[in-house]
């Protein structure tokens with residue numbers, strides 16, 4: 001079902017030279033985002049989620065990072081585009097919402113002004129009209145009395161309202177792609193649900209492609225159609241939500257799924273993944289996950305597993321033959337169930 | 344906003360009151376020399392001293408004396424620097440007259456220097472911040488290091504030596520030196536360039552400080568999340584820096600400027616002395632040197648008043664610039 005592909009990333013690498021060495025924050029990642037779909041991106045802290053999408057947005061200082069690969073958006077490679085053309089896409093073709101709504105809006109400017117500024121940057125229209133449009137957008141994201149609220153400063157908004165305003169800003173130019181980097185992490189649970197519901201609704205209304213970066217697998221399960229699991233700057237598994245949740249193929253994905261209360265089995269004991277994420281400067285040879293992987297065998301510390309479909313129905317990066325994966329995963333599942341029964 | 348300003352005003356009145364009590368105690372009640380004796384002169388009889396004591400009201404109850412003194416702090420006609428207390432016995436003139444006569448020079452010096460250090464310091468800070476670690480940044484910060492390390496009196500003398508003494512030796516007749524010749528009014532003196540060197544010398548250390556502060560603030564601001572948001576909107580980098588970055592980075596600089604200017608309006612003692620400018624600062628130094636206590640008291644009160652007013656102005660500016668203050 002190849003619906004229209006919005007964004008195609010091919011073998012993207014983002015390396016930061018630092019005093020301690022080369023930080024391979026993103027090290028060869030490929031994926032696509034489709035219109036009208038939500039791609040959930042999960043992975044431990046430091047796995048390169050933010051860097052990947054900041055690079056796509058062009059928010060990584062190219063003087064301080066080595067960027068390689070291709071980012072095809074609307075058929076054009078953003079990495080080869082000159083800065084002033086890129087700027088026309090940023091905010092216009094794709095919008096981004098960030099983790100902390102408390103600090104993401106400028107404290108000295110009125111919320112309406114900040115949204116109108118985004119509109120005026122890309123559209124030739126009178127100020128009043130942009131301001132009206134800003135108020136409309138505040139209304140769309142569910143802010144009551146948008147005309148009055150537009151005249152207020154960010155500190156007069158609650159956290160959830162600020163995030164709504166950020167979403168309004170990101171969507172004010174009708175972008176094709178909305179990237180939300182942990183948009184609800186800083187918010188309390190009820191507000192979280194509202195914001196996610198809002199993003200889901202706007203995805204339909206505006207027919208955008210959504211990337212939702214999060215630590216919360218429950219959230220991914222609720223809102224995403226596709227899931228990308230990242231580890232040490234790479235994608236280790238990408239598939240539809242149901243495939244990844246019901247039929248995960250990578251041991252890291254198993255670990256992640258076991259580390260949360262199962263989405264449909266409340267009360268299961270958490271099993272944290274052992275060990276720490278690797279250094280991104282001295283990435284382990286072979287599969288970067290092998291030092292923490294309980295199922296490693298001899299090629300794992302030598303050969304980097306290719307990111308391909310090994311017969312499991314979706315691409316993943318693990319040397320284990322598909323039959324072994326199936327067997328081991330069902331054993332782990334059985335073990336988990338019995339642990340739950342015992343507790 | 345209103346409540347914030349009322350709170351600040353009350354606080355500053357409290358500060359002024361504390362200053363007045365301390366000044367009163369130091370100058371009137373801690374007799375480094377009995378005021379009556381000072382007023383009466385050196386060769387006097389006890390009777391004359393007693394008469395002076397009575398005349399100056401030094402036999403009144405202490406609170407009467409304090410009230411008379413404290414009135415000098417209140418900007419009210421007839422009260423501010425009133426002649427009963429603030430009267431110089433060295434040259435027999437009211438301190439107020441002396442100070443008011445010298446304010447224009449001090450204002451000219453302070454405002455000119457202020458404009459200079461803003462025009463020099465802020466651009467250097469901005470360039471240093473946005474071209475971080477570049478040659479321009481290093482040059483700018485070297486300048487800042489020099490500026491903050493060079494003492495004004497040394498710099499002033501250096502300037503006079505080079506641009507006045509040496510230039511005149513080389514036969515350059517128009518080099519403006521120090522002082523304002525009698526018969527030349529302030530406006531003419533400014534036109535003759537007599538303030539150029541004092542402005543530069545006084546401004547240099549401030550320019551250095553302000554360039555550092557601007558640089559630091561701007562670098563910090565450019566790392567803020569809302570700058571990332573501004574970039575994500577697709578704004579040009581220029582707009583990101585000059586609209587979103589500077590707006591936040593310069594707010595503390597502007598308020599700092601108010602304070603510094605207020606301080607200088609109380610008299611720039613060293614610069615005025617080195618360049619022999621007849622301003623309030625020079626008067627202060629003379630008053631101290633000649634132990635002219637009422638005059639010292641007068642300039643203290645005057646400077647305190649300016650600092651407090653500057654504080655209030657700064658508070659108003661802060662509230663105008665930072666919307667978060669207005670509602671707190």
Ligand SMILES: Nc1ncnc2c1ncn2[C@@H]1O[C@H](COP(=O)(O)OP(=O)(O)OP(=O)(O)O)[C@@H](O)[C@H]1O
Pocket residue numbers: 016018023024025043044045046047048049050051052064280
């Ligand atoms: N400018 C930079 N210079 C050097 N290293 C960087 C830079 N930006 C990011 N990194 C490193 O890249 C790695 C990936 O960071 P990233 O923010 O993408 O992680 P993340 O998956 O988003 O984590 P989190 O879930 O905590 O947000 C981190 O180890 C980080 O230290």
Ligand SMILES: [Mg+2]
Pocket residue numbers: 049050051181
């Ligand atoms: Mg992140």
